[in-house]
Amino acid sequence: MTQVYETQAERTDLPLVVMPSVLDSMVEPIRLQFPQLHDIARVRMFEEFTSDEDAIASRLRDADVLLVGGYHISDDLLRRITGHGPNGADEGHVRCIVFCGTGVASYVDLDLAREFGVRVCNAEHYGDHAVAEHAFALMFELIRHVGELDKDVKAGNWAWKGGDGLQLAGRRLGIIGLGGIGSTVASIAKAFGMEVGAWSSHVPEALFERCGAEPVADMNELIASSDVVSVHLPLIDGVTRGIITAEHLEHLRPGTLFINTARSEVIEPGALLARLQRGDIPAGLDVFDHEPLKSGDAICQIPGIVLTPHVGWRTDGAFRELTRQMVECVRAFLTGGECNVVVHE
Template structure:
């Protein structure tokens, strides 16, 4: 039994003094000692590169990733190896980012930052979040955390998930055509699957009413980038994106220069809150692994 963890979680050694724990230095994708790994934790945001050497770990039993989404690693997991995600770890940070992007876009903070650089005092009126209809597409744990934070802003929340349910009221994807035109703000927080890839296409964007805001804290490929560029170019809607397709976003992308598009470089989940919660999850799951107990957040299927 050997657990391999990223350097940022080196202090886990203190939690398990009798357990063989190998600390993988940052920037070093492979160390021959990793071949004995049975429980592997790729570094956060390492993507495909983080799981590129799994075939060199013949004794591997568990891969514990530090993101909620598994779309970029799922097919790299060898047969017979258990994949666990970090469901719950990113709820607070990602929900904060969703609300931050929403408020920054509605209240024109980007514009005021530009005016500050010019030392210009220019009063302007922008939209409020209060009384707005917010459509949260992807009502899982992060979607619920977004709703919890939005409740204090006196906004009306409509929940959407892959399959509708009654308590609380959650609409299904099949009802989106009717819901989109009623939404002032649409927040995307769905996992990237075959069903959600390109979900926000030309038709979806056309259904959004003039002046609506699209916020993406899910995955970039949930949105058809070219369709979004064409729609934003009309000035009809606005967008706030923490994720793009591709990533990094090329410097030649028109999105960078659009005043009605706010971009952050996929930083929604990476805060000190994430680090604390990730350490708690790793501690619990490593402890369960060493005791032969069922693991938390085991992935079956696409997500």
């Protein structure tokens, strides 16, 4: 039976905040934040993860604010929970959606939310270190094969036949997108003794200097001159969606490591798969065109690449900061303020 956590259940005069589905790792961190809503809102959290739309809609029937994470809100579900479905307000009246992440545009139709007069909020920079560290975890698996070596040793195979490792020190890292995560990656890379170049638009020149990255104005030039290419662009419709094209990927030299812990949608559809299928680019990917991946997916059949299930952001520190921001967004909405507003109501 689903455990339901509630605060101030008797205060029916207060607006209701509902989290209808939650990742196990978020339960305790967000519980610790809910006291910030004392005398501001009631909270109801269903302590299981589900993406079943009927279950989510049912749990949100009386909600004023939705805390969402880990699943997509279809247009149909958005209509239902905001009172714009066939059953009108009887099915829902959510006025604010708070997303547990930055790239909310990948999970909710923002234009439709705007049409319905629903505020949408996200979280910012909560996972800069988490995702940056995961990018290096992928790099190290590609160059040192720690997972494979562990299996070999435990199986009694001491002699490594997979070839010697590579070192990062002295190699050049090309970063596409020098925001919070990209600049953190640059700083870590410098500490490892790497040369760092970066292509990024709309960031101050001082940021390049602060994290030790050389600005490169042409993405093709950056890619062609790098031993490792790491993508850290946010997904912004009309700006970064598909910004990395098949033509850009043609500039990857054989043997170049390609890392993506950002969003798959920043790459032209089909372009990365086609490039990797040539078999000469080791890649580490945490994001994909279709999630979750199926075992028969074409990208799973390519040798020499490492795949992880969109977990780069999932660390204890990231969860603490993420849940703090989520609750602050709720508090601001219900007290007349603003916090991380992506769509105004």
